[in-house]
Amino acid sequence: MALLEVSDLTVVFRRRGEAPFTAVDGVSFAVEPGQTVGLVGESGCGKSVTSLAIMGLLPRRGATVMGSVRFEGTELLSLSPRQMRDRRGRDLGMVFQDPLSSLNPVVSIGLQVTEVLERHRGMPRRQAMVEAADLLDKVGIPDPRRRLDEYPHQLSGGMRQRALIAMALACRPRLLIADEPTTALDVTIQAQILALLAELVRDTGTALIMITHDLGVVAGLCDEVNVLYAGRVVERAERHELFRRPRHPYTHGLLASIPRLDAPRGERLVPIQGSVADNIPWDHGCAFAPRCPRALEACVEITPHMGEEGGRLLRCHNPVQENQEVPA
């Protein structure tokens, strides 16, 4: 049994006077202990909403969550807010997209970490302080004892992100969701944080859901990658498979827009044309069709279903064929 099993997860936002908006549309995936699963896609495709739904952190009013999220067989979607809070302390950890808004600006870093340790692991204050310094050290914050007394604004962006990871680790979660943990950081720190997460998964068997718009980030980290478009998974494959042979034209486009170190200097990246504003609704056809270089007539008329082929899932009428190279 998977540690986490997300089935047909759907999130609909309703605002008065506006048409309901389906931000997540029947997303399914599973995560095993010690496994890293990537959720990848452009801005607005539903990555954060998926993770907030799993964590039970969407607003109760205005958001309807359907489908199933099972953690070791327990249905999380039917737990009470209080039970869910316990779960978040004990089993589920999250590193949020924006470190500044998820740290309390008027409480020292030390107190924020020790609070987690006291509340969720029942540590006495003194022991929690020692453990907190140890955690900051582990995430590569230099001079951790001094940093414990500092406030979030006194830390650099990279340090704040590390502090958040330290807080997430303080709970010893069995599942960690990292939502764009490195987007705001420079490449050196980005690499360090990714290495830290990889180490965590390897050493503790924590399951990791890695959320990013950057396929380059998942390249070195994820075992399996789910590519999301307009709230739906359009392709899922084992990492090497996906990189070697992307089948969905959208995945293909994402891969082509990764800067390559070996590319001739001055070569321009090939971003995917258009934007999500060009989407057509999924119930009319393929949402990506208006931007798709491989679109056929069927693509704007018939909704593509998810098909399976050799362990890969694919939602496409006209996938990229085996012998077609990814444009370099």
Ligand SMILES: Nc1ncnc2c1ncn2[C@@H]1O[C@H](COP(=O)(O)OP(=O)(O)OP(=O)(O)O)[C@@H](O)[C@H]1O
């Ligand atoms: N509370 C909310 N109420 C209404 N709509 C929302 C709410 N939260 C998110 N959305 C919408 O749901 C869609 C998916 O948002 P989400 O934050 O999951 O995107 P994302 O994939 O995380 O993008 P990014 O890469 O920019 O973080 C967006 O169109 C967003 O505007």
Ligand SMILES: [Mg+2]
């Ligand atoms: Mg997001």
